[in-house]
Amino acid sequence: MIDIHCHILPGIDDGSPDMETSLEMARMAATDGIRTIIATPHLASAEYPKEKLLEALAELNAQIKNHGIPLTILFGAEVQAHIALEAADSFCLAGSSSLLVEFPHSYLPADSEDLIYSLVTNKITPIIAHPERNGQISRELWLLAPLIELGAKTQLTAESITGELGMTAKNCADYLLQKRQVHYIATDSHSPGFRKPILSKAVKQAARIIGKTEAQKLVSGYNILLPPSA
Numbered sequence: 698m699i700d701i702h703c704h705i706l707p708g709i710d711d712g713s714p715d716m717e718t719s720l721e722m723a724r725m726a727a728t729d730g731i732r733t734i735i736a737t738p739h740l741a742s743a744e745y746p747k748e749k750l751l752e753a754l755a756e757l758n759a760q761i762k763n764h765g766i767p768l769t770i771l772f773g774a775e776v777q778a779h780i781a782l783e784a785a786d787s788f789c790l791a792g793s794s795s796l797l798v799e800f801p802h803s804y805l806p807a808d809s810e811d812l813i814y815s816l817v818t819n820k821i822t823p824i825i826a827h828p829e830r831n832g833q834i835s836r837e838l839w840l841l842a843p844l845i846e847l848g849a850k851t852q853l854t855a856e857s858i859t860g861e862l863g864m865t866a867k868n869c870a871d872y873l874l875q876k877r878q879v880h881y882i883a884t885d886s887h888s889p890g891f892r893k894p895i896l897s898k899a900v901k902q903a904a905r906i907i908g909k910t911e912a913q914k915l916v917s918g919y920n921i922l923l924p925p926s927a
């Protein structure tokens with residue numbers, strides 16, 4: 698499995714505070730069957746020095762290898778919507794043309810459709826992070842469909858699907874799965890205990906709604922990572 702949204706880089710944002718915590722997250726993820734994680738620290742400025750993230754990424758991968766954990770961490774970011782257009786050149790996921798975009802948590806900005814349209818026109822595929830935890834979308838469930846029609850993809854949080862983040866998020870997640878408006882499931886893990894780096898439980902739960910094959914596709918990193926060569 699591939700986790701496309703995880704705050705595993707040590708000491709960068711409000712995710713893992715140090716290498717020890719990152720390694721514990723890596724062990725948990727690997728035990729769950731996750732083999733690739735895209736590290737997605739919060740990004741609030743398109744001017745953020747990318748080199749700093751790449752250095753932290755290289756150090757984490759080296760430590761993971763030293764500890765014999767079967768996991769690879771790739772580069773990415775969780776980009777706030779207001780800087781998405783400027784950040785798209787440098788902060789797409791794992792060298793793809795997909796950009797993980799974070800809208801404000803309580804509402805959907807009035808210019809959201811314009812933003813999605815602009816990104817798609819610039820050949821960037823926006824992946825909307827955890828729409829089921831957005832206050833407005835969870836009340837007005839129909840708001841996501843026009844953004845998807847414009848070309849946006851969506852990423853649900855694993856613990857929303859399992860119900861661990863409360864019934865509002867779960868009800869919205871179930872609705873979006875039923876409507877086939879979900880393209881990825883990811884952990885959005887911040888530590889071994891805060892949104893755990895575990896996908897398998899959510900995949901099992903999603904399979905009850907959309908079937909096993911479709912549920913597994915949501916954690917395969919399709920359209921972001923190239924399939925392994927034969």
Ligand SMILES: [Fe+2]
Nearest residue numbers: 702704775885
């Ligand atoms: Fe996140």
